Amino acid sequence: MTIDSAGAPRTYDVRTYGCQMNVHDSERISGLMEDAGYVRAADPDAADVVVFNTCAVRENADNRLYGNLGHLRPTKLKKPDMQIAVGGCLAQKDRGDIVKRAPWVDVVFGTHNIGSLPAMLERARHNQEAEVEILEALEVFPSTLPTKRESTYAGWVSISVGCNNTCTFCIVPSLRGREKDRRPGEVLAEVEALVAEGVLEVTLLGQNVNSYGVEFGDRLAFGKLLRATGQIEGLERVRFTSPHPKDFTDDVIAAMAETPNVCHSLHMPLQSGSDRVLKAMRRSYRQEKYLGIIDKVRAAMPDAAITTDIIVGFPGETDEDFEQTLEVVRRARFSSAFTFQYSKRPGTPAAIMDEQLPKAVVQERYERLITLLEEITWAENKRLVGEKVEVLVAVGEGRKDERTGRMSGRARDGRLVHFATGDLTPRPGDIVETVVTYAAPHHLNADGAPLSHRRTRAGDAFEAGRTPKLKGVSLGLPTIGVPAPLPAAQACSL
Secondary structure (H helix, E strand, C coil): CCECCCCCECEEEEEECCCHHHHHHHHHHHHHHHHCCCEECCCHHHCCEEEEEECCCCHHHHHHHHHHHHHHHHHHHHCCCCEEEEEEHHHHHHCCHHHHHCCCCCEEECCCCHHHHHHHHHHHHHHCCCEEECCCCCCCCHHHCCEECCCCCEEEEECEECCCCCCCCCCHHHHHCCCEECCHHHHHHHHHHHHHCCCCEEEEECCCHHHCCCCCCCCCHHHHHHHHHCCCCCCCEEEEECCCHHHCCHHHHHHHHHCCCECCEEECCCECCCHHHHHHHCCCCCHHHHHHHHHHHHHHCCCCEEEEEEEECCCCCCHHHHHHHHHHHHHHCCCEEEEEECCCCCCCHHHHCCCCCCHHHHHHHHHHHHHHHHHHHHHHHHCCCCCEEEEEECCCCCCCHHHHCEEEEEECCCCEEEEECCCCCCCCCCEEEEECCEECCCCEEECCCCCEEECCHHHHHHHHCCCEEECCCCCCCCEECCCCCCCCCCCCCC
């Protein structure tokens, strides 16, 4: 047990920035901390240890981290025993510079040595000086670490870490390393352990999920893995993120269409609709191939909801290039998109390219893209008015729900649904069927009485205050943790 000077367990709080991979890494950080005897702080502002799990994809990530570290400095001065740790992609990038810029930070750890955090905290306390440890390669596969899950009903499952692509705008491969794949049996064992605890939905994670199998020489491994999840009794929904268009194969489309529990939702980054810009980005597909994949997906699954990532203002992007992006958006009919203004990241080839665009030009294009996307997503959502949807009830998805008397959750295609409960009392993790009555660009409303309400083991677990805590090492026996809402995650721009 890790205790403070008064003999009470030391408390911790984990603050997460960035993509789904970071959200899942934060679950591992929480599992490690609790295995080491720490207790999650009831009041995050009063935690004995604050851990920042950082992102480095966007330039403002740096500003946000150092701003938040600055806000903690007065607290640290008043409470010297408090410890501050910084991990994740920005820590991997900035290394010892973090302690130089913020000398009140106690521990800096990278993406490859999350498991070192508790020992580093103890060394920093004992030695009364900052501990900085950044490894250049993966120490152990992260899924062998204990994991404190944040949801009773939905779980992230890593199938790979790292990336073998060389996109000129992206800093992720240098921070996460080359792709490392887990064996299918290990992945399925983790999914089965989660389902045994009542989890209904899993999202398979990788920087490039459909290159899964590269390490053990099976380029069809991802489609096989999707089909294998269909054999897991009690698993109702399977999602995955993010695939790369260059590796997207027809067998994956067939697996999605033919495996009942694989959701008809696909997040497939576009980045640009211009072949010239895609070549400069070193994205090894072109507009025709991208749209061809979408056509095949929709032919196999007409109800599929397709989402994407788009970067505006890449160096050298012309008005004609940008118009090509708008044309792909019009043809693809995305249900939503993560949109980014190009951000120069030191160490990437794009950062030193000529023709960096003026901010005003990028902003104007960005606003035009957002306007078009909202027109399309709203039109696509309006097509669902009057349709029946199956909603997995969620925690904390709707800021206005309490005021309007609604609850929220996700439909099978991933759309956010705010629904009236009528005389029912659904719990997070339960399943509700209802009818869409109104559509907005970013959500659906269902204001009639639900058609049905199915109580689930995930809902039972939420009501009892339980979330799965896997001990790692592939199988592990799940134990019980403290409930908290699954954080909203932002897609990594890959």
